[in-house]
Amino acid sequence: MAPRKLTEEQKGRLRVLEPALKQAAARRDYKRAKEITLSIQNLLRPTGHETRLMQAKNWLFETAMEVGELNTAIQGFIGVRQKVSARTRVYLEATSLLAICYLRQKNLQSARPFMVEALKNVGNITSEARKSEYKVSLAKRFEDEALLASIAQPSNDYLDPQQIQDEAGKIVYSKHEDEILEALGGTVPEGALDFVDQVHKESVGLLSYDEKQKLPSPAQFVERKKLGKGILAAFQSVIWHSLCDKHSDVYKMWSTNGMEAVFDKRYLTSAIVATLTGLSIGIYAIAVYITALIIKLGIEVFCTMYKPVQIMELRK
Numbered sequence: 001m002a003p004r005k006l007t008e009e010q011k012g013r014l015r016v017l018e019p020a021l022k023q024a025a026a027r028r029d030y031k032r033a034k035e036i037t038l039s040i041q042n043l044l045r046p047t048g049h050e051t052r053l054m055q056a057k058n059w060l061f062e063t064a065m066e067v068g069e070l071n072t073a074i075q076g077f078i079g080v081r082q083k084v085s086a087r088t089r090v091y092l093e094a095t096s097l098l099a100i101c102y103l104r105q106k107n108l109q110s111a112r113p114f115m116v117e118a119l120k121n122v123g124n125i126t127s128e129a130r131k132s133e134y135k136v137s138l139a140k141r142f143e144d145e146a147l148l149a150s151i152a153q154p155s156n157d158y159l160d161p162q163q164i165q166d167e168a169g170k171i172v173y174s175k176h177e178d179e180i181l182e183a184l185g186g187t188v189p190e191g192a193l194d195f196v197d198q199v200h201k202e203s204v205g206l207l208s209y210d211e212k213q214k215l216p217s218p219a220q221f222v223e224r225k226k227l228g229k230g231i232l233a234a235f236q237s238v239i240w241h242s243l244c245d246k247h248s249d250v251y252k253m254w255s256t257n258g259m260e261a262v263f264d265k266r267y268l269t270s271a272i273v274a275t276l277t278g279l280s281i282g283i284y285a286i287a288v289y290i291t292a293l294i295i296k297l298g299i300e301v302f303c304t305m306y307k308p309v310q311i312m313e314l315r316k
Contacts, residue, residue, distance in 0.1 A: 003048035010043055017043070021056055025063045027247045033063045054080045055090045058097065062311065065101055066238065068278045074101045092121055096138055096311050103145040104279075106152070108198055115142060115199075119206040136214045139203035141311070143215070144234035146199035150192035151231070152280040159276065159287050161269035168269070168291035177296050184231055184289035185224030193227075231286075232293055236306035238279065242271040243294070244303035254299055268294065 006014070017040050024033040037060040044053040061076035077098040084090050096118040102111035118138060125131040171180060204212050216230065243250045250267045262268050269291050276287055294302050 003050075006047060006049070010047070013043060014040070018056065021059050023247070025059045025066075026241055026245050028063060028066050028241060030063050030067045030069065033060050051084050051088060051090055054084050054094075058090060058093050061094075062097055065097065065104070066278075070101050070104060074098065077101065086121065089125070092118060092125075093311055095121065096141075100141065100145050100311070103142060103149055103199065106149040106195060108195070108202075111199075112202060115202055116206065119203065132208070132211055135207060136211050138311075139207060139211075139215055141237065142199050142203050143196060144237060146196045147193075147230060147234045148238070148279055148281070150195045151188055151283065151286065153189065153283070159273045159282065159284060161266045161273050164273065164284070164287050164291055165263065165266055165269040167288050168295060169263075171288065171292040172295050175292075177293070178225055180289055180292050180296060181228030181232070182225040183228070184286065184293065185227030185229075187283055187285045187289065188227060188231070228289070228293075232290065233306065235275070235290060237308040239272065239275045239290075240303070240306055240308050242275055243268070243299060244307070250299070259299070262299070268299075 017036055021033060021036045021040065024030075024036055037056050040056045041053055044050070044056075057076060057080050061073045061080070064070075064076065065073035077094045080094040081091055081098070084094075095114050099111045099114035099118055102108075102114065119135055122131045122134055125134055171183075175183070200215075200217075204215065207215070242248055245251060246255075248271070250262060250271050253265060253267050254262050269287075272291050272294070273287060276282070276290075297305070
């Protein structure tokens with residue numbers, strides 16, 4: 001049955017609710033995202049606009065994924081895939097995000113079929129250039145997630161924001177950026193890159209020659225400095241919004257009171273610690289070097305250079 005035509009009042013409400021949902025997702029405000037999605041569902045389900053509703057659900061479950069609610073996100077994306085046609089962009093996005101959820105669990109066996117399906121199922125993107133862009137961005141995201149999953153391990157280290165900030169400050173004044181990157185690369189546990197290499201091999205087999213050239217080779221991570229750059233780049237997808245989104249505490253404090261206030265309140269290190277904790281990364285040295293690098297670069301430079309693209313934003 002075809003969806004019923006939306007009234008002007010319904011269209012007006014959606015023009016408010018859908019951007020609000022995207023803003024909540026950017027802020028990682030899962031509670032608010034759930035409230036908005038329920039309002040959208042109450043509007044769209046009675047009228048039969050299921051695909052548009054599932055697009056909102058993708059935003060919701062991506063937010064769940066980013067705050068560590070992986071089981072909720074997995075079940076959510078499975079549900080979205082069951083509700084929409086495999087030919088839709090919404091299905092492709094749900095499939096891509098489902099693969100990422102499993103990668104965060106370091107479960108390549110479960111992630112593999114969804115990685116393959118996502119990289120193959122791009123027929124609903126009509127532009128060849130956009131299709132290639134999506135595949136490369138997705139393959140890069142898979143490898144970033146594999147790297148983060150590889151360094152996630154149980155640790156008894158207590159990540160104290162004040163102590164991390166103090167030590168990071170000393171490093172900023174005693175080392176240049178390349179030295180800090182090399183030190184960050186040196187924190188990766190032995191054997192951790194095996195998982196990255198496995199994920200890389202899964203992805204590149206589904207890319208064209210030109211697309212493969214746009215991906216970094218895992219072989220470059222043998223050099224600690226390049227590995228450090230890889231870690232910093234991988235963190236961009238999970239830490240950028242905590243620091244750079246205009247609604248975040250760090251951004252508000254920085255933009256109104258300057259960097260000294262950010263240090264005084266320990267907003268920067270607290271945000272970094274919260275992100276690492278959410279990823280189950282409890283390695284004290286990683287927290288220190290990530291903090292030192294962002295201080296060395298400056299928040300403004302980091303926010304400009306390392307702005308990530310969410311899966312749901314690739315449709316722009």
